[in-house]
Amino acid sequence: MRADSHTVLSQVQFLGDLELIYETCNKLPYTLADHSPRTYNELGEELVKAFEKNHPPFAKSRETLKKRLKEYGGHAHRILETCQKNSLAGLEEYKLLEQAFSEVYSLKNGGAIEVKDKIKRKMVSPHDPDAKLGKRGEKINPGYQATSCETIPGKNETPFIITCRLNTADRPDHEALYEIAKDAKEKIGANKLNVDMGYTSAKEIVRCERIGVEIVRPCEARHQREGGFPKEGL
Known part of the structure; x- marks a missing residue:
């Protein structure tokens, strides 16, 4: 039915x-x-x-x-x-x-x-009252809680949190990749980042490549025009 x-x-x-x-x-x-x-x-x-x-x-x-x-x-x-x-x-x-x-x-x-006959909620979740629903044509930058963890090299132990801070983003997800890669390159010598779908753009990937950071982003072939590449290419 x-x-x-x-x-x-x-x-x-x-x-x-x-x-x-x-x-x-x-x-x-x-x-x-x-x-x-x-x-x-x-x-x-x-x-x-x-x-x-x-x-x-x-x-x-x-x-x-x-x-x-x-x-x-x-x-x-x-x-x-x-x-x-x-x-x-x-x-x-x-x-x-x-x-x-x-x-x-x-x-x-x-x-x-x-x-109400027409409910137009502004609050998405009581657990995050500042969160907003995105609308077409509206640019909303969310906030993130960044947690840094460390492990003891050579030992298979649970990582422990060393810092925790809440930052308000000044850009959408797909425009933040280069800054993340640049920071990781400078601080820990990272030369490769595994990135989930929705967090990249062709522009950001090219900028990362220019500083020597490879972006691994599995996606379906139809998304290649957005800067991705097929899973078969991994």
């Missing part, structure tokens, strides 16, 4: 909204359990278990997804109100849930909670 693309896309949209509300609702009670046990107890065990029962928040039909999304809206609103009453609106987890709630739901007269 086949489904039309509109139905499939709308189900994916609802599932994404469900996951967002579920995650933000689920994060806050755990924080309250440590930060304010009284508020946590006020929410009640039944509310906390409502999320455990419904995870993962998946359903086969669009109608069921929307019904569950509305149900989560009631839970979210109750959590937000309870936190406000107990002067806990300054918690980061509260702010995340408040933002997610405002993007997905609208409050009607009398306090009724409705799922």
